[in-house]
């Protein structure tokens with residue numbers, strides 16, 4: 001069996017997605033997700049210019065060798081563009097292997113460790129009452145775990161809140177330049193504990209609650225927040241500090257028992273090495289679309305298991321249904337799976353382009369037994385929704401200093 005052709009599709013059925021389709025000489029094809037939010041076309045160029053010509057004629061069953069070829073063989077290892085491109089190819093190759101074997105990908109990984117995949121949703125609001133009402137709606141829909149984000153009074157466009165927009169994408173789409181938001185650490189630190197106090201007063205201790213700091217704090221500030229939130233028993237506090245310097249998490253860890261999660265922007269196992277070896281975190285949030293595909297995610301999960309760390313893959317709307325399906329297969333297998341972020345799929349155009357196998361039921365995702373990843377992609381429908389340039393926002397402190405978004 002040989003790779004005959006590789007096509008890349010850029011579509012916007014609600015937001016931008018980059019889809020890889022590997023076509024083999026016996027007619028079987030595989031699909032992968034290579035979407036890197038805000039930098040989509042850089043990945044497309046990398047795939048088209050530097051990867052596709054090297055893979056034509058190769059045996060698609062040689063997943064490991066192709067992974068090593070793309071990683072070691074390019075000399076310039078790592079980085080989000082390279083690793084997102086590798087991820088898209090890797091997913092498509094696993095999809096092909098599953099289709100040829102007539103088995104769902106989770107079977108190729110070693111079978112199911114669980115029947116259903118626990119997920120957490122997002123409740124956000126412009127004030128505490130609105131956030132808690134939205135939490136109530138998610139509880140009614142069956143969610144057992146919910147991330148809470150609330151606008152900080154006086155700050156425009158706090159991360160995770162919609163600021164009157166209908167979805168996250170509307171905040172970033174159709175803008176010539178990145179939108180700007182304001183950040184103030186002390187206002188945030190004074191406000192957020194009130195949100196969780198009120199959430200626990202209203203909904204009790206049974207529902208699992210989470211929060212994403214989105215890398216806005218320094219280690220000692222994060223340590224203070226973790227301590228303050230201890231009475232509210234979070235499932236985890238996400239991205240409390242940036243992780244280029246992994247030992248930042250050591251300082252947070254020394255001060256608080258609030259569980260810590262990080263990893264959505266990691267590209268390889270190396271980004272998490274010290275965090276895992278030192279047991280500075282509790283959940284590793286690498287994504288199949290950005291950290292090297294199924295081949296790499298499997299290694300990260302096994303490495304994390306040695307250190308009692310569970311997986312909690314990043315599951316935002318900027319990962320396509322192919323990426324979500326790949327997560328579902330991984331999560332079905334991963335012995336040390338923790339929880340999957342899942343806020344639902346974005347409506348009619350998206351479901352017209354991607355036919356996916358996932359069903360949300362009572363706070364969990366279920367997958368079916370279709371061979372491969374179980375997703376199909378309607379090329380004709382995709383053509384109707386063309387790429388729109390978009391940027392993630394940036395943030396600045398009140399004095400104009402550029403801060404972490």
Ligand code: KDG
Nearest residue numbers: 037212214264315316318341
């Ligand atoms: O593209 C960036 C988003 O995926 C990110 O901001 C979402 O932090 C995020 C999360 O936890 O889902």
Ligand code: MG
Nearest residue numbers: 212238239264
């Ligand atoms: Mg996050």
